[in-house]
Amino acid sequence: MAPRANWKGFLRLSLVTCPAALYPATSESEKISFNQLNKQTGHRIRYLKVDADTGEEVSNEDIVKGYALDKDTFVEVSKEELEDIALESTRTIDIDEFVDRSEIDPRYLIRPYYLRPDGKVGHDAFAVIRETIREMDKVAIGRVVLTNREHIIALEPLEKGLVGTLLRYPYEVRSEDEYFDDIQDVKVTKDMLDLAKHIVEKKAGRFEPDKFEDHYETALVDLINRKRAGKPITPKERPRGENVVDLMEALRRSVGGAATETQAPTKAIKKSRKAAAGQKEMLMPIEGKKPKEAPAKKPAAKPRRKTA
Template sequence: MAPRANWKGFLRLSLVTCPVALYPATSESEKISFNQLNRQTGHRVKYLKVDADTGDEVPNEDIVKGYQLEKDQFIEVTKEELEEIALESTRTIEIDEFVDKADIDPRYLIRPYYIRPDGKVGHDAFAVIRETIREMNKVAIGRVVLTNREHIIALEPMDKGLVGTLLRYPYEVRSEQEYFEEIQDVKVTKDMLDLAKHIVNQKAGRFDPEKFEDHYETALIDLINQKRAGKPITPKSKPTTGNVVDLMEALRRSVGQEAAPAKAEKPAKKGRKASAGQKEMLMPIEGKKPKQAAGKKATARPQRKSA
């Protein structure tokens, strides 16, 4: 069963309309998370909303939004006033235009969502919109209101559904000139480029996210398992790297390093999904079998305890 939808409404292309639901395409719930504790008691720390001057706790019904003009001067805005200016497009993704995917600057991308028909009706209209975008090899640009704000959304077909990616507005993207203006103009020689291209060719491959492992997440799991088992935590020695001053020499060494026999290196470790790592961490320490004896995967997943 699919998770609960973040948004439900209608997808509209001119006079063609169908009910749709929008779901987050990514999740970070499998990552290790921590609670803040009182070191003295071991109890969780709770946050209270208090008046900055009096220190008294303020109930939710007495809290309003305020825009700061200058220090200690605010303009209060009520919930009713915000509802009064609510946009009419709160329940419709209106497709405004179609663009080439290459036209969308990656800096404007925020987050992806899955979009599918909502309910048993509207599948025909949804299919027409999806296949039109697919056949034209375009990206549909529309607008959607989430959490009271209107967002630009880019729609692309994926399998039987659509992927909608929220886009930033121009005022949210910083100019690159603020950061690149002081970069020196350097003339790169052909010999350096040839060596660098050789390194690139040796490392060429096909992007496969399964090959990558979140090493920090793995280290967190190992740390928590060690602490649960009562093992001492000893700091690891940090690797040292030689400082190669000559750029040409560094490129030559890199070419030699990449061309070294495969047997001299450890085999590439296939990335482990966060969910698998979480399951391993949650296994009772005393019940874990040695690696060489482990044959079957655990079928039960114990409840997670706070770290």
């Protein structure tokens, strides 16, 4: 079942308008999550909202928001006051400008959404906007109101639809100066750079997400299944890092290691893909997690023609 739209309204480029819907492009619902339990009873922990001074539980209708001026002084803001200043959703994503993709600092990227036509009308106008962005090889910058706040959104074509990525405001991005000022200015010799380049060339590849396996998630599945089956849990030995004293020698050894790793890249890729494909298949069902059913093997039949 497809997720519900986070937003519905109109996409507009000047006088060209079409109904559109915004859907979350990512999800973490498949990841294993834990509840907190009472170690003595095994019961779930329930959180109560209590007064910090009296320790008495406070009902939701008696709770208001407050902005802390200092440790003990707050400015109270009521729900009605917040609703009064909340931005009214214009229900429209207005495209204000077009920029080069390279100009968008990755620190400003928040999360992606899928944008598609909403309903059976407006597909022609949507296609005009999408193909204009594609042909110009630009990123469209617009504004959208989500949960009473206005967000900047960057729109790019993706197959038949658009990907809209929410962007941070400048005040949300920290300056790098306070982190990088103490980094020493080091002169890298040509020999070291040549060796490092050689390592990079040996490890060069294409970005293929299907190769990646979430090893921690796989380990969680195995841990839970082993505990449910009553099997012993033995801690694994932690790998020990080697102390690098001679940087040049470390680079030379790395070049040798990179050459060895590239001798059979196809097998490594196939293994990673197989592991990623089977990652979500539980050995035993876990409550709240529905394992994917393996498709039944069909008996051999007449060969079918492949269709595009």
